[in-house]
Amino acid sequence: MVKVTFVSSDGTRREVEIAEGETAREAALFNGVPGIDGDCGGACACATCHVHVDPAWIEKVGRLKEGEAEAELLQFAEGASEYSRLACQIPMEAAMEGLVLHVPAQQY
Amino acid sequence: MSIDTMELDTAEKIAAIPIDEIDVSRPSLFQQDTIGLFFDRLRKEKPVHYCRESHVGPFWSITKFDDIMAVDTNHKVFSSEAKLGGIAIQDMHSVEGALELEMFIAMDPPKHDQQRKAVTPAVAPSNLLLLEPTIRERACQILDDLPIGEEFDWVDKVSIELTTMTLATLFDFPWEERRKLTRWSDVTTAAPETGIVASYEARREELIECAMYFKGLWDQRVNEPPRNDLISIMAHSPVTKDMPFLEFLGNLLLLIVGGNDTTRNSISGGVLALNQNPDEYRKLNDDRSLIASMVPEIIRWQTPLTHMRRTALQDWEIGGKQIKKGDKVVMWYLSGNRDETVIDQADRFIIDRKNPRHHLSFGYGIHRCMGNRLAELQLRIIWEEIHKRFAKVEVTGEPERLYSTLVRGITKLPVRLHAR
Numbered sequence: 001m002v003k004v005t006f007v008s009s010d011g012t013r014r015e016v017e018i019a020e021g022e023t024a025r026e027a028a029l030f031n032g033v034p035g036i037d038g039d040c041g042g043a044c045a046c047a048t049c050h051v052h053v054d055p056a057w058i059e060k061v062g063r064l065k066e067g068e069a070e071a072e073l074l075q076f077a078e079g080a081s082e083y084s085r086l087a088c089q090i091p092m093e094a095a096m097e098g099l100v101l102h103v104p105a106q107q108y
Numbered sequence: 109m110s111i112d113t114m115e116l117d118t119a120e121k122i123a124a125i126p127i128d129e130i131d132v133s134r135p136s137l138f139q140q141d142t143i144g145l146f147f148d149r150l151r152k153e154k155p156v157h158y159c160r161e162s163h164v165g166p167f168w169s170i171t172k173f174d175d176i177m178a179v180d181t182n183h184k185v186f187s188s189e190a191k192l193g194g195i196a197i198q199d200m201h202s203v204e205g206a207l208e209l210e211m212f213i214a215m216d217p218p219k220h221d222q223q224r225k226a227v228t229p230a231v232a233p234s235n236l237l238l239l240e241p242t243i244r245e246r247a248c249q250i251l252d253d254l255p256i257g258e259e260f261d262w263v264d265k266v267s268i269e270l271t272t273m274t275l276a277t278l279f280d281f282p283w284e285e286r287r288k289l290t291r292w293s294d295v296t297t298a299a300p301e302t303g304i305v306a307s308y309e310a311r312r313e314e315l316i317e318c319a320m321y322f323k324g325l326w327d328q329r330v331n332e333p334p335r336n337d338l339i340s341i342m343a344h345s346p347v348t349k350d351m352p353f354l355e356f357l358g359n360l361l362l363l364i365v366g367g368n369d370t371t372r373n374s375i376s377g378g379v380l381a382l383n384q385n386p387d388e389y390r391k392l393n394d395d396r397s398l399i400a401s402m403v404p405e406i407i408r409w410q411t412p413l414t415h416m417r418r419t420a421l422q423d424w425e426i427g428g429k430q431i432k433k434g435d436k437v438v439m440w441y442l443s444g445n446r447d448e449t450v451i452d453q454a455d456r457f458i459i460d461r462k463n464p465r466h467h468l469s470f471g472y473g474i475h476r477c478m479g480n481r482l483a484e485l486q487l488r489i490i491w492e493e494i495h496k497r498f499a500k501v502e503v504t505g506e507p508e509r510l511y512s513t514l515v516r517g518i519t520k521l522p523v524r525l526h527a528r
Contacts, residue, residue: 037465039465039466039470040177040466043177043181043472044181045177045181045472045476046470046472046476047476048465069181072217072221072474073473076221076224076228076474076478078228078229078232078233078234105233105234106233106234107233108232108233108481
């Protein structure tokens with residue numbers, strides 16, 4: 001299991017566990033973390049699992065790559081930043097133990 | 109030339125048609141609401157189906173959820189470009205006398221991205237928070253003016269009224285003239301066979317009138333400080349302020365149709381679905397918190413836009429079938445939304461479904477419906493306010509449906525209200 005912390009827009013922190021091999025989207029949905037919709041089912045097709053990776057983690061998680069589907073979708077998301085990623089595109093592996101993700105007020 | 113027969117298809121007749129002769133482009137199938145039987149057959153027997161001959165020419169039908177998702181998210185292979193045919197089963201720019209409109213839904217990147225980004229803030233969550241009290245106030249007004257115990261048309265009095273008011277708010281459109289928006293929306297998607305316009309020439313005239321009207325609003329707002337309405341946003345954004353005429357008109361019509369037809373028909377479709385499923389109506393009456401999951405379920409169930417179309421830019425394989433460069437590929441959202449292999453009990457309307465947002469009605473990928481949160485907001489508000497006031501919105505007669513292959517519309521829905 002890998003531990004990940006979701007910080008909601010009001011500052012509430014929720015530490016949850018998820019099996020290795022799942023993604024950060026499942027970490028939120030399977031543990032009832034509010035604020036992640038994930039409408040498309042984890043296919044990188046809707047941008048409703050938008051998170052801001054904590055700046056301390058961004059290099060390890062990796063930034064958006066211009067021209068890839070994830071960046072193409074997130075360009076239309078409200079409040080997208082240099083730390084924006086889609087949770088469904090962040091695989092949960094041992095190296096992610098302790099990861100911190102910030103959840104926007106609303107998904108769009 | 110008649111493109112269609114008005115003869116009713118019975119289940120037996122549909123079952124007997126050779127699979128390769130099925131043509132789901134006929135608007136009458138949608139008006140008679142027998143289209144589901146055709147899609148059931150396609151999903152079972154030939155989920156990626158080629159129709160060789162139809163009034164819109166040859167086309168591929170993609171009918172399963174996952175195949176639709178694969179096409180929708182692959183915009184590098186499947187183009188939305190208007191000049192290649194655009195986004196509907198009927199080619200854009202194909203009809204004599206029609207306008208060669210340009211709109212960002214029918215563009216590929218990078219131009220699509222720039223224009224969409226410019227107008228998105230008007231319907232993004234933070235702006236919707238500001239709009240919510242206004243929409244609610246107007247919804248309450250509409251519902252409070254309705255007669256109790258008397259038959260009336262729900263489509264005209266509620267569905268059209270609420271969506272038109274919301275659209276007028278988004279455009280900051282002159283209030284008393286807001287039904288012009290409804291008319292222009294209907295005219296945009298209309299072909300002469302529908303009776304909504306007399307000819308393509310007449311349609312053209314009306315749309316130019318629409319453009320001139322908006323030009324007047326535009327000229328005012330471009331000289332005023334920027335505000336949050338769509339016209340002001342477009343008039344001030346560097347990527348949209350110098351649009352050529354047909355692009356200006358095209359993008360306006362896109363926003364009008366996008367904000368009108370779709371939510372209107374979901375509001376009507378929800379009333380109809382609850383009446384056809386009395387157990388679900390009971391559940392709703394017992395527990396108003398179910399509105400949250402009912403709203404996306406209504407949008408799935410209605411699927412107000414039946415399809416989006418793409419054009420293949422290269423040879424590509426889908427579901428074991430070879431698509432050729434230049435082929436017309438139609439993603440039938442209405443069919444994918446009934447795909448049992450992805451959606452549990454897909455042929456049932458269930459308001460407390462576990463994963464209700466996993467549907468195709470908004471599309472996926474870069475062209476995903478920009479107004480999806482506004483649509484949900486309007487539906488949520490109207491149902492919260494209905495729930496407070498009425499024990500039942502009872503459907504008292506047969507609904508009338510739109511003659512259209514694209515818009516799954518309900519044109520009349522007689523109802524009677526029961527006070528709570």
